[in-house]
Amino acid sequence: MRILFLGDVMGRSGRAAVAETLPGLRRDWRLDFVVVNAENASSGMGLTPEHARALLEAGADVLTLGDHAFDQKAMLSFIETEPRILRPLNFAKVAPGRGHRVFDAPGGRRVLVAQVLGQVFMKRPFDDPFSALDPVLRAHPPGGMVQAAIIDVHCEATSEKTAIGLWCDGRASLVAGTHTHIPTADGRVLPGGTGYISDAGMCGVYDSVIGMDREEPLRRFVTGMGKGRFEPAQGEATLSGVYIETCDRTGRALSLSMVRVGGALQPSVPG
Numbered sequence: 114m115r116i117l118f119l120g121d122v123m124g125r126s127g128r129a130a131v132a133e134t135l136p137g138l139r140r141d142w143r144l145d146f147v148v149v150n151a152e153n154a155s156s157g158m159g160l161t162p163e164h165a166r167a168l169l170e171a172g173a174d175v176l177t178l179g180d181h182a183f184d185q186k187a188m189l190s191f192i193e194t195e196p197r198i199l200r201p202l203n204f205a206k207v208a209p210g211r212g213h214r215v216f217d218a219p220g221g222r223r224v225l226v227a228q229v230l231g232q233v234f235m236k237r238p239f240d241d242p243f244s245a246l247d248p249v250l251r252a253h254p255p256g257g258m259v260q261a262a263i264i265d266v267h268c269e270a271t272s273e274k275t276a277i278g279l280w281c282d283g284r285a286s287l288v289a290g291t292h293t294h295i296p297t298a299d300g301r302v303l304p305g306g307t308g309y310i311s312d313a314g315m316c317g318v319y320d321s322v323i324g325m326d327r328e329e330p331l332r333r334f335v336t337g338m339g340k341g342r343f344e345p346a347q348g349e350a351t352l353s354g355v356y357i358e359t360c361d362r363t364g365r366a367l368s369l370s371m372v373r374v375g376g377a378l379q380p381s382v383p384g
Contacts, residue, residue, distance in 0.1 A: 114145045114222060114261050114361060117372065118289045119354035120296070121179075122154040123317025123324035124345025128164060130316050130352050134374055135172040142356070142383060146218050147172055148226055148263055150291045150313070151198075152179035157324060157345045159184030160198075162191040169197055174216060177228045179267040179292060180235060183208070201230040201267060202249065203240035213249045215259060222260040222361060225253040229277070231268025231292075242266070242277060250284045255364020261286040262364060268292055271311045278309040286359045286366050289313045294323040296353050296371065296378070306365030314353030319377040321346035351376030356383045 117138065122131055131149065138144065151168055155161045159181045165188075168176055175197050182200040183189055192198050192210035202212030213227035227249050229242035246264065255262045262285040268274045274290040281288045283305030290297070296314030303309050315324055322330035325343045333339050352374040357366045370383040 114218065114224075114359045115143055116261060116263065116287065116357050116359060117142070117144050117147045117354060118263065118287060118313055119147070119149045119316055119352060119372075120313030121150045121152060121291050121294055121315040121317070121324075122168065123294065123315045123350070124153065124157050126318050126345065126347055126350040127316040127324070128154055128167060130350035130375060131168055131173070132171045134352050138374070139172045145222070146174050146216070146224050146261070148175045148177060148265065149173040150179065150265060150267075151176040152181045152267075153315075153324065155185050157343065160188055161185045162187050165191070165195065165198060175199060175226045177226070177265040177291070179228070180230055180237075199226060199228050201228045201239070203229055203242055203245040212245070215253065218260070223258070225249070225259045225262040226265070227262075228265040228267060231266065231270060231273045233268065233270035233273045235269055243280060246277075246281070250281065254284070255286050256360075256362055260361045260364060261359045264288045266290050271297065274311045278303065278307065282307045282309075286364050287355070287357050289355060296373065300355055300369050300371050302366045302369050306363065308355065308357040308366035308369040310355050310369070313355055314351075314373070316352050316354075317350050318346035318348045319351055320348060349376045351378045353378070
């Protein structure tokens with residue numbers, strides 16, 4: 114199976130890059146399944162129903178969220194009506210929506226997608242991601258109940274992401290880190306057959322401070338004083354993520370490639 118995972122969509126520029134680029138990638142790379150982290154798609158803070166629909170129409174099969182899952186209050190009700198949007202498994206016991214689901218893919222194949230939040234350096238204490246993931250992975254072994262399993266690990270610390278990736282090795286097809294908006298260089302297939310990357314990066318403007326217009330963050334770093342709100346940077350965005358090919362029989366990743374299309378970063382495409 115050919116699977117594309119795109120990192121955090123950041124604001125208007127990120128949404129535009131996905132809308133303009135993803136349809137062509139689906140066609141040219143003959144993608145079977147696409148997961149997009151969209152928790153910063155609406156002004157950098159959460160996701161509105163309108164923007165969710167636009168990303169799904171552009172070719173995303175599933176949208177994942179994160180710690181900003183319900184910053185846009187309309188998502189509290191919309192997520193109950195749109196099964197293609199997932200919030201973290203360990204967000205809160207009373208949170209609406211679901212943290213995992215099995216989706217259909219071409220050829221009668223099935224794909225598990227799940228998301229967890231990390232605990233290290235996060236602004237609020239979330240439940241343990243390992244115990245949240247364990248029953249989901251046990252119930253959906255790749256190559257058995259599903260042909261592929263994709264885990265979005267929304268964490269601040271690369272150490273925690275790495276630990277989750279190693280713990281999932283052989284139990285998932287892909288473990289992709291999100292949240293920090295900067296693509297890491299450690300994308301690889303682990304010994305047990307799980308594709309892994311500490312952070313897939315963002316779909317946003319890299320001439321910025323993690324997707325925000327540079328002026329206000331720089332002022333706060335230099336002076337220690339804030340003057341205004343953070344605003345998403347405008348300009349040409351880079352589409353960042355990872356591409357994997359998996360074996361339907363085992364669910365293992367056969368290969369993993371970094372994806373960087375457009376914008377300021379050096380291009381990288383499969384093959």
